Amino acid sequence: MEYISGIIEKKHIDYTDFANNVDKVVSIHGIIHRVREMTGFNFVILRTKREEVQCIYSPDFSNFEWDENYFEQQAVVVTGKVVADETREGRYELQIHDVEVVSSPAEEMPITINKKQLNVEMDTNLTLRPISLRNPKERAIFKIQEGIARGFKEFLLKENFTEIRTPKIVFAGAEGGANVFKLDYFGKEVCLTQSPQFYKQTMVGVFERVFEVGPVFRAEHHNTSRHLNEYISMDFEMGFIDSFHDIMNMETAALKYIMNMLETEYAIEIEILKAKLPKIDTIPVIKFSDAKELIQTKYKKVITDFMDFEPEEEQLLCKYAEKEFGSEFIFVTHYPSAKRPFYAMDDANEPDTTLSFDLLFRGVEITTGGQRVHDYAAQVKKMEERGMNVEEFDSYLMAHKYGLPPHGGLGLGLERLVTKLLGFPNIRSGSLFPRDLTRVTP
Amino acid sequence: MEYISGIIEKKHIDYTDFANNVDKVVSIHGIIHRVREMTGFNFVILRTKREEVQCIYSPDFSNFEWDENYFEQQAVVVTGKVVADETREGRYELQIHDVEVVSSPAEEMPITINKKQLNVEMDTNLTLRPISLRNPKERAIFKIQEGIARGFKEFLLKENFTEIRTPKIVFAGAEGGANVFKLDYFGKEVCLTQSPQFYKQTMVGVFERVFEVGPVFRAEHHNTSRHLNEYISMDFEMGFIDSFHDIMNMETAALKYIMNMLETEYAIEIEILKAKLPKIDTIPVIKFSDAKELIQTKYKKVITDFMDFEPEEEQLLCKYAEKEFGSEFIFVTHYPSAKRPFYAMDDANEPDTTLSFDLLFRGVEITTGGQRVHDYAAQVKKMEERGMNVEEFDSYLMAHKYGLPPHGGLGLGLERLVTKLLGFPNIRSGSLFPRDLTRVTP
Numbered sequence: 001m002e003y004i005s006g007i008i009e010k011k012h013i014d015y016t017d018f019a020n021n022v023d024k025v026v027s028i029h030g031i032i033h034r035v036r037e038m039t040g041f042n043f044v045i046l047r048t049k050r051e052e053v054q055c056i057y058s059p060d061f062s063n064f065e066w067d068e069n070y071f072e073q074q075a076v077v078v079t080g081k082v083v084a085d086e087t088r089e090g091r092y093e094l095q096i097h098d099v100e101v102v103s104s105p106a107e108e109m110p111i112t113i114n115k116k117q118l119n120v121e122m123d124t125n126l127t128l129r130p131i132s133l134r135n136p137k138e139r140a141i142f143k144i145q146e147g148i149a150r151g152f153k154e155f156l157l158k159e160n161f162t163e164i165r166t167p168k169i170v171f172a173g174a175e176g177g178a179n180v181f182k183l184d185y186f187g188k189e190v191c192l193t194q195s196p197q198f199y200k201q202t203m204v205g206v207f208e209r210v211f212e213v214g215p216v217f218r219a220e221h222h223n224t225s226r227h228l229n230e231y232i233s234m235d236f237e238m239g240f241i242d243s244f245h246d247i248m249n250m251e252t253a254a255l256k257y258i259m260n261m262l263e264t265e266y267a268i269e270i271e272i273l274k275a276k277l278p279k280i281d282t283i284p285v286i287k288f289s290d291a292k293e294l295i296q297t298k299y300k301k302v303i304t305d306f307m308d309f310e311p312e313e314e315q316l317l318c319k320y321a322e323k324e325f326g327s328e329f330i331f332v333t334h335y336p337s338a339k340r341p342f343y344a345m346d347d348a349n350e351p352d353t354t355l356s357f358d359l360l361f362r363g364v365e366i367t368t369g370g371q372r373v374h375d376y377a378a379q380v381k382k383m384e385e386r387g388m389n390v391e392e393f394d395s396y397l398m399a400h401k402y403g404l405p406p407h408g409g410l411g412l413g414l415e416r417l418v419t420k421l422l423g424f425p426n427i428r429s430g431s432l433f434p435r436d437l438t439r440v441t442p
Numbered sequence: 443m444e445y446i447s448g449i450i451e452k453k454h455i456d457y458t459d460f461a462n463n464v465d466k467v468v469s470i471h472g473i474i475h476r477v478r479e480m481t482g483f484n485f486v487i488l489r490t491k492r493e494e495v496q497c498i499y500s501p502d503f504s505n506f507e508w509d510e511n512y513f514e515q516q517a518v519v520v521t522g523k524v525v526a527d528e529t530r531e532g533r534y535e536l537q538i539h540d541v542e543v544v545s546s547p548a549e550e551m552p553i554t555i556n557k558k559q560l561n562v563e564m565d566t567n568l569t570l571r572p573i574s575l576r577n578p579k580e581r582a583i584f585k586i587q588e589g590i591a592r593g594f595k596e597f598l599l600k601e602n603f604t605e606i607r608t609p610k611i612v613f614a615g616a617e618g619g620a621n622v623f624k625l626d627y628f629g630k631e632v633c634l635t636q637s638p639q640f641y642k643q644t645m646v647g648v649f650e651r652v653f654e655v656g657p658v659f660r661a662e663h664h665n666t667s668r669h670l671n672e673y674i675s676m677d678f679e680m681g682f683i684d685s686f687h688d689i690m691n692m693e694t695a696a697l698k699y700i701m702n703m704l705e706t707e708y709a710i711e712i713e714i715l716k717a718k719l720p721k722i723d724t725i726p727v728i729k730f731s732d733a734k735e736l737i738q739t740k741y742k743k744v745i746t747d748f749m750d751f752e753p754e755e756e757q758l759l760c761k762y763a764e765k766e767f768g769s770e771f772i773f774v775t776h777y778p779s780a781k782r783p784f785y786a787m788d789d790a791n792e793p794d795t796t797l798s799f800d801l802l803f804r805g806v807e808i809t810t811g812g813q814r815v816h817d818y819a820a821q822v823k824k825m826e827e828r829g830m831n832v833e834e835f836d837s838y839l840m841a842h843k844y845g846l847p848p849h850g851g852l853g854l855g856l857e858r859l860v861t862k863l864l865g866f867p868n869i870r871s872g873s874l875f876p877r878d879l880t881r882v883t884p
Contacts, residue, residue: 003724004687004773006694011684014602029682031647031845049602049650073845075682102682105845106818130644130840139648146605160456160491163588165674165856167875168610168657169623169634171883181611183625183634185671186663190882192611192625199875202572202884205473206581208491214656215610221628229627232607240471240517240544242453245446252448282445331446376548395884398572403473403515403547414607433609433641440632441613442644442837 015051018082018092027079032072034114050268054093062097075102129433129442140269145418147266149213151258152234162207166199179219192217200237202399204407211236223437225426230435237409244355244371247408248331256280275422278328284321285331291317307339315363333357342383345371362420369410376400457493460524460534469521474514476556492710496535504539517544571875571884582711587860589708591655593700594676604649608641621661634659642679644841646849653678665879667868672877679851686797686813689850690773698722717864720770726763727773733759749781757805775799784825787813804862811852818842
């Protein structure tokens with residue numbers, strides 16, 4: 001009988017181990033990212049899990065004979081002596097003693113991925129995604145994406161939130177409207193979730209504080225640089241709040257935690273991407289109506305939409321926050337009730353507005369949140385006033401009927417945050433395999 | 443101008459703070475789980491985020507007057523003096539000085555949720571999910587679920603895996619077959635993902651080691667106690683493996699890490715559920731053909747299916763592993779090639795079998811994994827032999843064409859693991875809001 005022990009043997013070392021192995025002969029594996037043949041010596045740049053590692057061949061280093069057939073995208077194990085890189089402070093390189101080829105590609109790459117910048121059109125980038133992502137700058141985006149979601153989770157667990165996993169096949173769209181994907185489910189017409197809204201409110205009655213990071217789906221019928229048809233929503237919902245300020249504070253603290261994590265644990269990728277992380281001290285807050293007035297008076301813009309912001313207006317508000325308060329973020333509160341969903345709580349003092357907010361960052365909205373209606377009678381009344389079929393929402397309203405504390409929460413779009421953080425103009429840059437009006441492959 | 447600082451004020455303490463506040467007057471919030479009125483004193487059991495907290499009213503404790511209308515599912519803030527619970531070692535209770543009602547339910551609960559066991563049929567439990575989950579034992583299942591996924595992620599991050607988020611709307615089912623949900627995507631017929639298989643293999647070419655925890659969808663046309671139509675798959679995929687033993691070792695190490703995390707950080711729920719965690723030392727490994735023989739010779743069972751196990755056979759194998767090797771887990775390897783997907787690598791020594799495995803635990807398969815074909819020509823050949831339309835998979839095969847290291851991985855069903863771990867006979871117990879043939883609400 002054979003047994004599996006769970007002991008993980010590390011057959012090759014990582015680049016991070018180089019510092020402790022100077023002058024020793026070690027093995028490292030990776031993908032050949034670039035080969036440069038010079039006079040008398042050659043460079044092999046290995047692409048490893050997170051870093052590029054420079055290996056140098058010279059007949060002076062060993063008896064190993066250079067095989068002219070080493071080429072890009074081969075998987076190899078390189079053995080050699082670790083030495084300090086004399087041209088780059090604090091970096092190490094490998095003097096090649098041996099190269100073992102583990103696997104080879106069938107064809108040469110149709111695009112150049114081993115330059116700093118991937119110089120192809122967005123469309124080519126996305127069509128060739130499996131290989132364009134091999135460009136160090138492209139893949140670094142998704143290490144940062146990992147870090148953001150990881151920071152979000154770690155922070156909320158620390159704050160005694162429970163992570164939940166709610167269904168994506170649902171009976172009704174949380175946001176309503178036409179942009180819902182419909183699905184045949186054993187003869188029944190159902191939807192793909194637009195938001196975990198109903199479930200996270202329900203779960204406030206169970207765990208008080210919950211969060212989820214998961215996919216949501218919006219059948220938006222237009223291609224823009226700010227929308228995806230499938231994206232990752234980072235959601236939380238918390239009970240026993242005094243006001244929606246509790247939610248804005250929780251988000252601000254989460255963002256600080258995330259930025260700190262990126263700075264410390266994702267320095268490699270921050271450097272590759274030359275990203276400028278925002279400094280978050282305090283975030284200014286402005287009411288929706290005041291913001292509209294400001295845009296009109298200060299920026300001389302004629303307001304045509306009194307219910308929502310146009311993209312240009314969000315940019316102006318961010319410009320204002322940056323200039324006046326040195327903040328790249330700004331909270332806008334008290335959005336008109338007519339533009340917010342039925343579960344948003346109205347402000348008792350200004351019943352046309354809601355106790356809700358958006359968070360804008362570098363010119364675009366990255367979060368929508370607010371306090372929710374928790375009282376059953378009040379929620380039913382609001383739905384009836386909107387002409388909704390209350391019975392359809394029976395299973396959602398069960399939580400209200402049998403008691404919910406005052407609560408609220410938010411949704412934070414992961415791809416929007418990562419692209420704005422890294423300064424990309426198109427949200428597709430922040431999605432591994434984006435889904436848009438025309439694209440479901442790869 | 444108003445500002446948000448991100449400073450989180452803790453207005454009420456948690457039960458975990460009680461130990462440091464003995465004899466002090468504190469406030470705690472929660473949901474009234476049970477009220478017991480006795481002669482001369484009353485009990486209020488509060489349901490808080492993770493624990494039940496006992497509060498006692500007596501006119502001796504303060505001038506506070508008991509309001510006879512306190513009832514179950516009200517959200518309250520209770521203020522009082524922390525004292526040691528004399529009947530339960532190491533526990534604390536609160537002598538009530540004040541009760542503030544924050545919100546009240548509209549109706550009385552249709553089921554009893556405040557007994558230890560929720561004594562309702564599965565169907566009632568699921569129909570009333572928003573409130574049945576308020577039962578401490580029911581909700582504890584999902585804290586354990588959180589812990590399993592958290593342990594999986596933490597362990598893999600430590601092993602230098604990158605967390606990825608791949609699309610759920612896809613162009614082709616990874617597992618093939620009829621059980622794919624179809625979807626109209628702007629006039630195109632597409633699928634809901636059955637597995638992140640194609641994407642995680644693709645991402646081996648980018649990050650070498652990747653994992654994902656996310657929903658997958660299977661249009662199974664039968665209701666069983668072991669299947670869900672939407673479930674959470676915990677997947678990883680790793681490059682530069684020597685054999686599929688590397689994958690089994692990684693899984694075994696991950697399971698050890700997870701069990702350790704549950705024992706230390708989820709002791710509250712382990713206790714509530716009286717769960718018996720498996721001890722994992724080494725896990726025995728048996729070949730599929732040997733397992734079939736064993737079942738026939740040792741357990742005198744007539745084999746009718748030579749390509750796969752029947753549920754009873756999986757139970758027998760687990761019984762065998764437990765009895766002979768003291769292990770609640772057993773790996774079965776070398777499944778017949780004909781029953782494994784096209785991307786599974788065949789064993790060069792026994793070409794009818796694959797370098798693949800299942801992991802069985804307490805009578806049921808919880809993981810399928812193995813080494814994959816990484817060579818482009820070999821993969822195309824295998825697909826052609828199966829009569830597949832290779833062109834359809836162009837975007838998947840791009841990774842192979844332009845080079846992939848030897849690699850493999852696995853998928854671990856979260857709901858199966860959690861229900862088996864906690865000893866529930868029906869997988870629905872391990873899903874917050876299960877989706878089956880007849881159920882899409884709540």
